[in-house]
Amino acid sequence: MSISEYLLSISSKKIKYGLKRTKELLHACNNPQKKVYSIQVVGTNGKGSVSAMLSSVLEKGGYSVGLFTSPHLVSVNERIRINSDMIKNKHIKSFIEKYEDSIKLIQPSFFELLTVISIWYFEKQKVDFCILETGLGGRYDSVTACDNAGIIFTPISMDHHSLLGNTISLIATDKSMAINNNTEFVFSSKQNQRVMQILCKRAYLHNLKIIFANNEKPTIILDYLYGKHQLENAMLVIKCVNYLNNKEIINLNERQITDGLKKTVWFGRFHILQAQPTIIFDVAHNKSSLKSFLESFNSYLEINKFERKYLLCAFENNKKIRSILKNFENKFDYIVCSETNIRDSMPSNEIAKIFRNKDKTKIIKNIDESIGYCIKNTKKSDVLVILGSHFIAPAINTFFKNCFALDNKRLLT
Template structure:
C-alpha cells in the first residue's frame, strides 16, 4: 500500500476530538511518547513561529530536535521534521503499512495519524527533545495525549469559534485542557485578564503554577517581521531557559539564533523587487497584526495589491475591510478546499473602489505578478492552502523538499 496515497484520501481538514484514538494508536506503537522529552505549545496565534524559534536555537547548540507542526504549505512531510530535515516518504509508507489495520479499526483522523507517526519517527531517530504544536484547542487535541514535560501558551484569542466556543472564556477553557500533572513547567506569553484567570484556575486544579512573560523585548528579528513576532520570540527565549534548566541543556548565543530563525508563510518576503509578501494569517488577531505591520511600510510602494481568501468558518470581515483600505486593489479568491469562504460573498461585504473576484489562483498569481512594476507590492493573505500555488510560481520559496524520498 502507498501510505502517501492513503493519507491524501483522508480529509485532512476533518476534525475528530477525543484522546482515545490517539492513545490506542500510541499503545499499538509501544508508547513512543513515554520515551521522549517533549514540549507542547498551545494557543491561538504564534504556535508555529514559537516552535520554530525554540527548535532552531536548540539545533544550533548541537541538539537533535524533533519538530511537529501543522498544517503544511506544500507537502505533508513538512509536519514532521528532525533538524530541518523532513520525514521521508519511505517512513510514511512504512508506518501506514505497519499500523494500517489499527488505523482503520479506530477510524483515526489525519491529524491523529500524524501525531503518533511523529512520536514513532522521533523515537526511532533518537531525538534529544521534541517540540509539538497543538493542532486545535488543547483538552481533546492529539498532542495533549503525549506526556509532555513542558507546556507553553502563546496568545489566546478568537478562532475556530464553531468548534471551541464563541466566547474567549470557552476558548481559553478548551486550551487550558492541555495542562497536565506531568508538566514540569508551564509558561505563557502576556494574556488578557480573563484568559489569565481561567488559565490559573485550571492550573490550580492540577496543582500547577503558570509563569507569565512580563515584558516583550526587541529581539531584532531578521526574518520574522512584526511586533507579534517579538512577543513570540520573547516567549521562546523564556521557554529555552526553562528547557535548559529542566534537561541540563547547554544553550549559547540564544539571541543570535533567535534573530536568524526563519519560518515560512509568516509575513514572508517572497520577492523584493517587486515586493511580494505571503502570510497565512487567518483570524482577527492575525489580520490586525498584519495591518499594524503594513500601515506605515506600505507608503513606500507604488501600486499595492491584496490577494485574499479564507476558510468559511472565519469571522474576519471587519479586520479585512480595515486592511483592504491600505491597498489600491483587492482580489478575492478561494482556498480550493471544501469549506473555503465564498470569494463573491466576501467581496460583497467589503467597501472598496477596486474589488475583483478570481477563483483560479494559479492564473491569478501569474497574471498579477506579471503586471507588477519593480516598486509595486503584493500581499497574499489568508491560508496555508495557498502554499502550493505560491511555490509553483516562486520555486522553492519555502524550503527544500528534496530530502523526502
C-alpha cells in the same frame, strides 16, 4: 496507493473528538511518548512560529530536535522534521505497514495518525527534544495525549468558534485542558485578563504556576521573521529556554540562544517571495493574526515606499474577519478576491462584499488565475500582498519554484 494518496484518503474524513484513538495507537506502537522529552505549544496564533523558534534555538545548541507542526504548505512531510529535515516517505510507509492492522482497527483521524507517526519517528531517531504544535484546542487534541513535560501558551483569541465555542472563555477553557498530570512547567505569552484567569486556575489544580512573558522585549533582530508579534514570540521562547537552562535540562549560552532566534525560518509569515515588485505572502486568517499583519505592514511601509499596493486575499469559510478586513481597504490601491482550493473556501464574492470601494475590487475565483493576474499587473515599484490561508501555498509554489525550501531564505531588507 501512494503514501500521499493514503494520507489524503484519511484527511477527507471528519474531525474526530477525544484522546482515546490517539492513546490506543500510541499503545499499539509501544508508547513512544513515554521515551521522549516533549513540549507542547498551544494557542490561537503564533504556535508555529514559537515552535520553530524553540526548535531552532535547541538545534543551535547542538541538540537533536523533532518538530511536529500543522498545517503544511505544500507537502505533508513538512509537518514532521528533525533539525529542519523533513521525514522521508519511507519512514511513513514503514509505520503504516508495521501498524496497518491497528490503524484499521482504531481508525484514527488524519491528524491523530500523523501525531503518532511523529512521536514514533522521533523516538526511533533518538531525538533529544520534541516540540509539538497543537492542532486545535487542547482538551481533545491528539498532541495532548503525548505526556508532554511542558506547555507553552501563545496568544489565545477567537477562532474555530464552531468547534471550540463562541466565547473567549470557552475557547480558553478548552485550550487550558492541555495542562494535565504529566505537565511539569507552563509558560504563556501575555493574555487578556479572562484568559489568564482560566489558564492560572487550571494550572493551580495541578500545583503549577504559569510563568508569563508580559511586556519584556528582546533586543535582538530576527533575520527572517518580521513584526512586533514575532519579537513577543521570541521573548516567550527566551523565557522557556532560560528555565530549561536553570533546571540543567539543557546547557545553552546566550550566543546560541540569540543565533537560534535570529536564524529561525518559518515560511508564510510576512514571507517575502521576491523583490521588484515586492511580493509578500502571509497565512493570517483570523481577526488577531490579520490585525498583527496589518500592524507589521504599516511598519514596513514606513521604511519602504511603493507606487501601488495590491492585495490578493482568499480565506477559509466560517472566519469572523469582516470587521478587521475592512481596515485593509484604505491601505491598498487594488484588491483581488479569490478562493482557496478547498471545499470549505469562503466564496470570493462574499469577500468582495466586505469592501466598500467596488472600483478597486476585483473577483477572480481561481487562485492560480488571480496570482497570475496580480503578477502580470504589478510593476517593479509596486508591492503585492497575498493573504489568507495555508491552502494558497501550493498555487504560490507553482509561480515561485522552491520558495518554501529551507535553502531559499530571503532577508527582510
